[in-house]
Amino acid sequence: MYRPPSAEAEVAAELAAVRPDLVSRFSAELPGARAAVLTRLWRALAHEPLPWITRREPAGDGLTLHLSDGRRLHGPAPDPYATAAYVTAVRLEAVEYDRPELLLTALAVPHGAAFAAELGHSVASSALSRAGQPDHPDEWPATDWEWEQRVVDGHPYHPNCRSRPGFSVAEQLAYGPEHRPLVELGLVPVAADECLVTGEWPRWLRDGGRVVLPVHPWQAAHVLKRTGDTGVGARPLMSLRTLALPTGPHVKTALSARLTSSVRDISVYSVSLSATLSAFAESLTAYTDGLLHVTRTLGAATADSPDLAAVLRESPQEYGSAGERVVPVAALATTELPRSADWLAGFTRLALTVGLRLLELGVALEAHGQNLLVVLSKTGAPLRLVYRDLADIRVSPRRLARHGVPVPALTGRIVTDEVTTLRRKLFGSLVAGALAGTAGSAAALCAALETAVRDLPRTPDLVALLEEPLPTKALTLMRLSPGVAGDQWAQLPRPLGPVPRGH
Structure with missing residues (x-):
């Protein structure tokens, strides 16, 4: 029976054609990439409300999941806040799996085939990303995009x-x-009366009676089906569709591709x-x-389409004084700072405050x-925060x-008085995301929180954070529920031990 080539094989073949010098290193990085993705998947299987998992129970030095079809899946004891790849294999009945896409295929759950393909692509792209790194990291960067x-x-x-489905190896590179x-961003002129423009759209992005929209080259080629527009060079930031312009501002471009969970356009x-x-x-x-x-939005424009739009924002570097560094929290793990318990507690206190x-x-x-x-x-030392x-x-x-506080003239999904929605938004992103990702483990996150919350005002929101399970987006459940709109949620074990009192 014919089996299509795996994402790993496809990437290896493309890489041999466009960057043969990276092929051997790509192959060497595959085991680590598989473990990194499998660790993330095991976290989801251990904690998300997946309907085909009927029971979870500790077993020996690990965790056993009982599936609705009677099978059992066994893996290590899960750490919901771990960032290191500690899961190298799990066992479904008597068969061990070290590749997440093969595990998903074997589970044979509804909508699992499409998700399994995404997992295979995630492994291959992760190995490709690792293969292209310099052997010896440079000193701390001097620019935001670095x-x-x-x-x-x-x-x-x-x-x-x-x-990154839809991206060839050459496009990823x-x-x-x-x-x-x-x-090289494209510059697409659109008649001003066909555009919605808010804020101050700069002169260099105007051409007489036309508004000029920066366009990502992937979007131009695959969605807009146009080439040859005069461009401007820019450095991609970690969101891929947002780039640092040579003059300083950042531009968020429409990119109608599914990256991790969502299609990245601009509504x-x-x-x-x-x-x-x-x-x-x-x-x-x-x-x-x-x-x-908060970085200011300088201007935004759309040609009445989420596929052709752009937003210009200040660079966060505008808020750092001489000698200070403005660092994305996701990049902190590449420094030595989070390894200090005192530093992590101080940063946690600042972020929660x-x-x-x-x-x-x-x-x-x-x-x-x-x-x-x-x-x-x-x-x-952590001094201040910047949000974008x-x-x-x-x-x-x-x-x-x-x-x-004066209430702004806002409408739509941004506006809500629902307490659960408000807390999920902050707790799920800040605590289960930024702080947990920086801490790297349940033990480190618990220690940081225990120190940080002692001096915080005991508001109802803080009590909920301390005493209730921690909400986080059920990212795997969402990928396995294509007919369900909006976010779905899981509850992680409360990261703090005994709740501090008396403050």
């Missing part, structure tokens, strides 16, 4: 951490930030609200005692490691009004 390029393995907990390319809704959101977020910084900056203060006021940030940056002193990309925050008019 920091972003140090994040090689992608999302710390998503099994699709490096899945040409556009992936971890490969350190210079990307007309987000463009229409961008200026209002930016002004509102800028006003919020006054409530944080100087501990938070800001996040919980804004939540109390009525704003839930999506403060994961990509959106959240930390300003470090010359000695590496307001498209997925949540705003509670009721909480804002209760605190006398």
